[in-house]
Amino acid sequence: MRETEIQAAITGALLGTLTEDSWVAADPYLLRHLAAHAAAGELLGELAGDAGFMVHAEPARLLDVLGTVSAGAHPLARVYWRAANHLRDAGVVERADILRTVAVQDEPEAVGGLPMPDERPLGVRWAKVARSDFHRTLIGHKGPVNALAFTALPDGTPLLASGGDDHVVRLWDPVGGAPHTVLARHTGPVNALAALELGDGLRLLASGGADRLVHLWDPATATHVGCLEGHAGEVRALAAVPLPDGDVLLAAGDGDGVVCLWEPSTGWLRTTFKGHFSPVRALDFTVLPDGTPLLAVAGNTVCLWDIGSGHGTVLRDHLRAVNAVAFVASPDGAVRLASADTERVILRNAITTEYDTELPHENSWLRALTFTTLSDGTPMMAGVIWNSHIRVWDPEIKKPRATFAKHTARAKALAFGGLPGGATVLASAGADHTIRLWDPVMPHGRSAHQGIATGVNAIASTTLPGGPVVVAGAGEDGTVRVWEAATGRLRTTLSSHNGRLTALAFIERPDGAVLLAGVGFDNTLLIWDVWSGDRVATMTAKWGSPRKPALMSLPDDTVVAVAGPYPRQDTRKNPGTADGAEPWNPRARTGHLTRDDVRTVTFLEADHGALVLASEGIYRTLALWDRITAGLGRHLTGVTDSVVVVTGLDLLVSAGKDSAVRLWDLLHPERRAVLTGHTGWVTALACASLPGGKVVLASGGYDGTVRLWDPVTARASHVMPVGAVVHALTFAGPMLVAGTARGVVVFDVDARRL
Numbered sequence: 001m002r003e004t005e006i007q008a009a010i011t012g013a014l015l016g017t018l019t020e021d022s023w024v025a026a027d028p029y030l031l032r033h034l035a036a037h038a039a040a041g042e043l044l045g046e047l048a049g050d051a052g053f054m055v056h057a058e059p060a061r062l063l064d065v066l067g068t069v070s071a072g073a074h075p076l077a078r079v080y081w082r083a084a085n086h087l088r089d090a091g092v093v094e095r096a097d098i099l100r101t102v103a104v105q106d107e108p109e110a111v112g113g114l115p116m117p118d119e120r121p122l123g124v125r126w127a128k129v130a131r132s133d134f135h136r137t138l139i140g141h142k143g144p145v146n147a148l149a150f151t152a153l154p155d156g157t158p159l160l161a162s163g164g165d166d167h168v169v170r171l172w173d174p175v176g177g178a179p180h181t182v183l184a185r186h187t188g189p190v191n192a193l194a195a196l197e198l199g200d201g202l203r204l205l206a207s208g209g210a211d212r213l214v215h216l217w218d219p220a221t222a223t224h225v226g227c228l229e230g231h232a233g234e235v236r237a238l239a240a241v242p243l244p245d246g247d248v249l250l251a252a253g254d255g256d257g258v259v260c261l262w263e264p265s266t267g268w269l270r271t272t273f274k275g276h277f278s279p280v281r282a283l284d285f286t287v288l289p290d291g292t293p294l295l296a297v298a299g300n301t302v303c304l305w306d307i308g309s310g311h312g313t314v315l316r317d318h319l320r321a322v323n324a325v326a327f328v329a330s331p332d333g334a335v336r337l338a339s340a341d342t343e344r345v346i347l348r349n350a351i352t353t354e355y356d357t358e359l360p361h362e363n364s365w366l367r368a369l370t371f372t373t374l375s376d377g378t379p380m381m382a383g384v385i386w387n388s389h390i391r392v393w394d395p396e397i398k399k400p401r402a403t404f405a406k407h408t409a410r411a412k413a414l415a416f417g418g419l420p421g422g423a424t425v426l427a428s429a430g431a432d433h434t435i436r437l438w439d440p441v442m443p444h445g446r447s448a449h450q451g452i453a454t455g456v457n458a459i460a461s462t463t464l465p466g467g468p469v470v471v472a473g474a475g476e477d478g479t480v481r482v483w484e485a486a487t488g489r490l491r492t493t494l495s496s497h498n499g500r501l502t503a504l505a506f507i508e509r510p511d512g513a514v515l516l517a518g519v520g521f522d523n524t525l526l527i528w529d530v531w532s533g534d535r536v537a538t539m540t541a542k543w544g545s546p547r548k549p550a551l552m553s554l555p556d557d558t559v560v561a562v563a564g565p566y567p568r569q570d571t572r573k574n575p576g577t578a579d580g581a582e583p584w585n586p587r588a589r590t591g592h593l594t595r596d597d598v599r600t601v602t603f604l605e606a607d608h609g610a611l612v613l614a615s616e617g618i619y620r621t622l623a624l625w626d627r628i629t630a631g632l633g634r635h636l637t638g639v640t641d642s643v644v645v646v647t648g649l650d651l652l653v654s655a656g657k658d659s660a661v662r663l664w665d666l667l668h669p670e671r672r673a674v675l676t677g678h679t680g681w682v683t684a685l686a687c688a689s690l691p692g693g694k695v696v697l698a699s700g701g702y703d704g705t706v707r708l709w710d711p712v713t714a715r716a717s718h719v720m721p722v723g724a725v726v727h728a729l730t731f732a733g734p735m736l737v738a739g740t741a742r743g744v745v746v747f748d749v750d751a752r753r754l
Contacts, residue, residue, distance in 0.1 A: 125747060129740070146189060148427050258274050456476070469484070708736075
C-alpha cells in the first residue's frame, strides 16, 4: 500500500471518531495532527471546505501544510491565508471572528459556512471596502519596512528577511508566515538587505542602515558574525557580488554616493567606487556571458562598473533621478539592464548599453525593481509603482502580467523568492508596517468592490430624529457617504470638494435639523443638511496649509475646528498661552479656524463644559480650557496625537506614534496607566458607555487591528484585525465603526462578553 493510501486511511479513521461532525468535542490529536495526515493523504482539499475544521484546527500545524491546497479553488483557504498572522495565538472564538471579518471584506462566498459564536464580544456586521488581491500579510515591525531579502537555512528551508525603521531585522517563514527570529544590532533604521552564499553551505545575511554600518548575520543560528565599518553616509543599498572565480563580495552604497566593495569573510574593504555625485539608491550585480562582472549603481544617473578592471560607464539618458535598477536575463542568454525613474522604465543591452525599449507603467514613479527566472525558464520582473501598487511584467513581451492592489501606505521594497516544490513568491513591504506575500504566477482571487473603492479618513455617527442610527464616512476621494449603521444601506452621498476631509462631526439642532460638518486639508469647513443632502455653508481659512484638523460639535449648536501649521510665538514659549479654538456657529455662519498648533479637540461634559485641546508641538501639552470664560484650567504634558475623553470616569485617553495608549487622570494632572499591545502608530480612539453601563475604550492604528480595552481595570479585552490601517473609530449605539485605508467596517459589541 502506498504512503498516500495509508495516510488517507488514517485520515478517514480519525474523522470517524467525530461525534455528529462536532469539532467542538474533537479529540486534541485530531486538532493537532489531522491536517498533516490529510495533506499526506491528498485529502486536505476536502477538509479546507469544512469551516468547523478550519476554525478548530491548531493554526500553526494547519499552516505548515495548507500550502498543498490550491488557494484558487478553496475560498476558505484564501480566508485562512489572509488572516494567518492573527490566527496563531487566537482562541477558537477569536479565530471564528477573525475569519468572518476577513471573509465579509474579501471573500463573501465563504461567509455562509463560517460559524457565528454566541459568545463573541466583537462580531463583524457589515463592511464597505475597496477590493483586495489575494495575499498573505506578515505583521511584526513597529514602523515602515524598508528592505527585503530571501535567504535559506542549511537544509534549504527558505527564510524571508525584512528590515525597517524599528532598527531590527526580522526573519520569517515564507511558507507558513510564522515569525522566525529578530536580529537587533542597528541603532537606526535598516535600509538594505542582501543574502550571501559563501560556499561550503555557509550563508550570511547582510544588513545596512542609517547608523552607517553593515552588519553580518548567520541566519541558521541567528547570531551576529561581523560588522563592516567605513561608510561616511548611511548605507542605502546592498548587493551580493558572486565573482566568476568563486569569491563572493558585498557591494554597499551609501548616502555620500560611494560604493564600497567588501570581502564579507574577512571584513576587508577591497575597493571603492566614487563619482556618483548623489546618494546611491539601488544596486544590482550580474556576470555577463563573456565573464565580465558588472555592478549597476542607481543615483542621479546609472553607472555601470566593471569590477575586474574598475572601469565605470555613466548612462545619461534618464532625465530624472533613478530609483531602481535590475539586470534581466533572457532565455536566449542575453542580459539587459532595467532602470526606472519617475517617468520611465528603460530596458537596454547590458553589454553595449544601447537603448532597447521601455516598459509601460502609466507614467507613474517606480520605487523598486526586482527580477527572477521561474522554474520553467520564464523571466519575470516586478516593480513598485508610485501609488503603491505592485506591477509584474514579462520583460520578453514587454507587457504587464498582473497588478496587485496597493499597500495601505507607500510600498518601498520587493523581493522574489523560491518555495519548496519550485513555486515562486513575491514579497513586498511598505510604510504601512506590513510585508505582503503574493503569487506572481497565478494570482488567486480579487475581491469585488463592497460598495466603496476608497479609504475612509474620518467617521461620525448620530441618531436621526425618529429614524435610525447613521454613520458618515469621509473618503480619500473627498466624498462623504452616509449609511444606516444597522444595515449598511447607503442613505445619501454628500457633494465632495477639492481636498480630503479629515474630520467629521454631526450637529443636532433643537429644531430637529441634523447637520454634518467636515473639515479638510484645504482649509475648508463644510456644513451639509443631512436630510436634504444640500451644502448649507462653506468657510475657508485665510492662512497657510494646516496639519490634520480636528473637529467637534458642542451641545449649544456650535462647531469647533482647530488646526495649524505654525504655533504663535508666545505658544512656543509657553504652551499655556495658546488662544485655543474659536467656535463656529452654523446658523450665524460666523467664526474661523484657529492658527494654533492644536491637533485634537474634544468636549468634556464632566468638567463644567471645558474644551480639551491637545497640542502636538515640542511641548506635547494637553490644555483644558473653560469654553465660557476662555480661561486655561490646567495642562498635562506628555500627551500624544489622538485624544478622547472617557465620559464619567474623569479619564482622558491619548495615543500616538509610540504604539502606547495612555490613561490620564483629569482631576489630578498625572498619568494613570499605559496600555500596550499595538505594534504600530495608534491613530484612532473612541469610547462609549454600552447598555448595562459597561464603559469600553477602542483603539486602532497602523498595525491594522482594532483593540478593545476596559479603562477601569486598564486591561485589554479583545483584538480584531481589519486588514488595513485604521484612520478613525466611533461608537454608534452598541456598534463600533472603523474607518480604514480600505473603507468602513462595522462591528457589533457585546458588553457582556468583554
